[in-house]
Amino acid sequence: MTDLKNLLEQAAGTDPVVTDADVAADLNRGRRAARRRRFAGAGLTTVAAAVTIGALAVPLAFSPADGSGTDGSASGGSGTAVSAPPATSGTTALSAGDVLLVAAAHEEQAEATTGTYFRVRKVYSREWTVLADGRIVCCGSAPAGPGGYKLRELTVNETWTGLKGGTAWLGTRSLGARPATPADEAAWRTAGAPTSWNAGPTDTADKHDQVLSSKPGKAVLYEMKDAADRYTAPGMNSTLEDVLALPATPKQLRARLLETKALTAPDADDVVALVQFSGSLLSDTPALPKVRAAAFRLLAGLPGATVRQNVTDLSGRTGTAVAFSFPEYSLNLRLIVDPKTGKLLSSSYTGGKNGDSTVLLSGWTDDTPKAPPASMK
Incomplete structure (x- = not known):
């Protein structure tokens, strides 16, 4: 444990403050890389060049969304550039890549800490379909039909991963279910506004x-003794020492994550795997600050990101969202970042049958493990 503690402390650095020069250097590196990709793409086909040039995503103004996309964000397909609205007076035009590079500069200077447990608090959401005859079906994929409606249930899970030779804990609590949309609420009221639903035998x-x-x-x-010192993200059953040994440059981290992909999901698309693994690394592991910075820089170089300002997460925190969407895989990843500090506020993953998870808290603690509260914070 002493060696690992020393490693963490050495990685913290001596100056945790992110300076304007740090941010500017990251942005300049990103823009130079974009220009290099542009020149490199000159001899490619039109489609290949568009993919290459779009790697830092679409420049968008840091101003309230104008409703240009279905969720208020302008969107390019996987690596396809789309014209962005002009920056309004007093705003700074930044791309999704720029936002992630600011986050990288912040993370690289962040102070690493130690503790008895690495704690992660997540809120999971899933849908249930309530049919007109009162039967309830998981997980939202079945149509409600006339007289039916859908419920959205929130559950908070909190993991406390201990150190080698210790133990781990999992706390869980349902935060309740309610109609998923205003239309579902109207159908629910018509059905008598029930406050409980029996889903049958488990x-x-x-x-x-x-x-x-x-x-x-x-x-x-x-208590989960077998889960102590075990991290399943990014796509591997790793010890704390394994996580601390992850490479700290985007190129090396990309290679490592693709090695993991080859072992766990060889048929998956590389970009999809890199987005998913990088998001899990940032939210679910105690990776060192320089590794977290490398993950942000890796994401900044991937195609297909969109950016939207003034997005609120499930706990009410507001920031700038950078999102990756892969409809063909029913997969979405959204990182919400504080635009002033670059701090990752929350990471939201959506996939499968109308469910998602949002990380509300992630970090080391010496607190005594306990079940999560009945509120999102």
Whole structure:
């Protein structure tokens, strides 16, 4: 443990302040790289050149969204450039890549810490379909039909990953279910506005019924001795020492993550895998500051990102969102960053059958493990 503690302290550096020069250097590096890609693409086909040039994404103004996209953001396809609205007076035009490079400059200077546990608090969301006859079906993929509606249930999970030779804990609590949309709320009121729903027997040993409620549920805390000093992100069952040994340059980190992809999901698209693994590394592991910075820089060089200002996460924090979307894989990753400091506020992953997860808290602590609160914070 002493060696790992010393390694963390050495990685912290002596000056945790991100200077204007740090940010400017990162942005200049990113723009020079974009120009190099532009020149390199001169002899390519039109489509290949568009993919190459679009690697830092679309320049967008740091001003309220104008509704140009379905979610208020301008969007390019995977690496396809789209004309951006002009910057308004008093705003600074930054691309999605620029936002991520500011975050990288911040993370590189961040202070590494140690603790007894690495704690991650996530809020998971999933949909249930309530049919007109009262039957309830997971997980939102079934149409509600006439007289039916959909519910969105939020559950908060908190993991406390201990050190080698220690233990780990998992705390969980339902935050309740409610109609997913205003239209669902209207159908719910027509159905009598029930406050609980019986989903039928579970796959537990006693086959008890799973009952959803509109109120927060009882918190539980489980000890998981086998999970101590184990991190499943990014796509691997790693120890703390493995995580601390991740490479600290974008090129080397990319190669390492693609090695993991080759072992775990060889048929997956490289960009999809890099986005997913990098997001998990940032939110779910105690990676060193320089490794986290490398992950941000790696993401900044990938095609297909969109940016939107004044986005609020599930806990009410507001920042600038950088999002990657892969409809063909039903996968979306959204990072919300404080535009002033570059700090990662939350990471949201959406995929599969209408479910998503948002990281609200991630870091070392000496607190005693306990079940999560009945609120999102």
